[in-house]
Amino acid sequence: CLQQIAEMSKATVHMKDPEHLEQILESIKDSGPNTLQVISDFDMTLTRFAYNGKRCPTSHNVLDNSKLISKTCQAEMKNLLNTYYPIEIDSTRSIEEKLPLMVEWWTKVHNLLIEQKIRKDQLTAVVKESNVILREGYQLFFHHLHELDIPLLIFSAGVGDVLEEVIRQAGVLHPNVKVFSNYMDFDESGVLQDFKGELIHVYNKREGALLNTQHFQEIQSRHNVMLLGDSLGDLTMADGVQDLQNILKIGYLNDKVEERKQSYLDSYDIVLERDESMDVNSLLREIRNYHDCLY
Numbered sequence: 673c674l675q676q677i678a679e680m681s682k683a684t685v686h687m688k689d690p691e692h693l694e695q696i697l698e699s700i701k702d703s704g705p706n707t708l709q710v711i712s713d714f715d716m717t718l719t720r721f722a723y724n725g726k727r728c729p730t731s732h733n734v735l736d737n738s739k740l741i742s743k744t745c746q747a748e749m750k751n752l753l754n755t756y757y758p759i760e761i762d763s764t765r766s767i768e769e770k771l772p773l774m775v776e777w778w779t780k781v782h783n784l785l786i787e788q789k790i791r792k793d794q795l796t797a798v799v800k801e802s803n804v805i806l807r808e809g810y811q812l813f814f815h816h817l818h819e820l821d822i823p824l825l826i827f828s829a830g831v832g833d834v835l836e837e838v839i840r841q842a843g844v845l846h847p848n849v850k851v852f853s854n855y856m857d858f859d860e861s862g863v864l865q866d867f868k869g870e871l872i873h874v875y876n877k878r879e880g881a882l883l884n885t886q887h888f889q890e891i892q893s894r895h896n897v898m899l900l901g902d903s904l905g906d907l908t909m910a911d912g913v914q915d916l917q918n919i920l921k922i923g924y925l926n927d928k929v930e931e932r933k934q935s936y937l938d939s940y941d942i943v944l945e946r947d948e949s950m951d952v953n954s955l956l957r958e959i960r961n962y963h964d965c966l967y
């Protein structure tokens with residue numbers, strides 16, 4: 673199955689330790705789908721990084737580039753993106769150094785969005801008109817997880833309302849999909865007045881943050897994890913999983929490939945370099961076939 677991923681993939685696939693990977697996969701298969709949860713990032717992990725050589729938008733960019741935002745504000749957001757995104761992906765800076773700067777970026781952008789008086793009823797059209805695209809093979813990915821009743825936890829530092837709308841419009845917002853993200857807070861007339869709860873940025877995603885929530889109860893017996901991410905910050909998404917047994921970490925290396933390759937190879941079990949598809953479907957198919965043979 674691992675070989676299949678390597679062969680089928682249009683991208684370059686790196687596997688840290690194929691033997692160890694095979695063991696993890698066997699163990700996950702033996703334990704059954706009811707012990708598995710999938711934890712995934714959203715922007716540039718479930719969605720495409722580029723299409724026809726052009727960058728695709730993140731959930732924030734869907735708003736930034738839309739008609740809901742004034743030209744002056746768009747220019748300010750672009751400036752912020754050009755300032756802070758290089759810091760986010762800079763492999764020479766530590767997470768500790770980047771963290772306050774990421775909070776600064778998100779806070780500034782959210783304040784700008786609030787100033788724009790965005791209305792809730794405008795989001796559907798804005799998503800429809802955007803160039804956001806889920807990765808090739810997404811239908812099968814969501815379908816396998818739904819069929820096997822495996823929870824898909826999407827942990828995103830993006831905008832929850834936007835990304836949920838993307839998944840809804842793609843027709844794959846199944847009941848097993850749970851999104852944890854920055855949700856907009858609208859006033860009684862449907863105008864954006866704030867963002868709900870604690871800010872989620874690229875370096876504070878942790879399943880432990882869900883402790884005491886209804887959802888945490890539902891997943892606490894699932895000790896095997898498949899984690900999908902595109903940044904080193906995504907690696908902490910499984911922190912707090914109860915009695916973790918096996919974790920399979922799959923990383924999409926989209927940008928600044930050469931500079932960041934080594935750190936991704938050190939941290940992820942499988943690294944998909946410049947991939948735009950969901951080759952992980954082969955792993956899910958394998959788990960599913962194994963389960964179908966047994967039951």
Ligand SMILES: Nc1ccn([C@@H]2O[C@H](COP(=O)(O)O)[C@@H](O)[C@H]2O)c(=O)n1
Pocket residue numbers: 713714715716730731732733753757760777778781827828829830873874
């Ligand atoms: N104003 C912003 C802030 C962040 N981003 C990007 O969004 C990504 C975060 O979302 P995840 O689903 O990946 O957690 C992150 O990679 C930022 O670069 C943005 O585009 N605009």
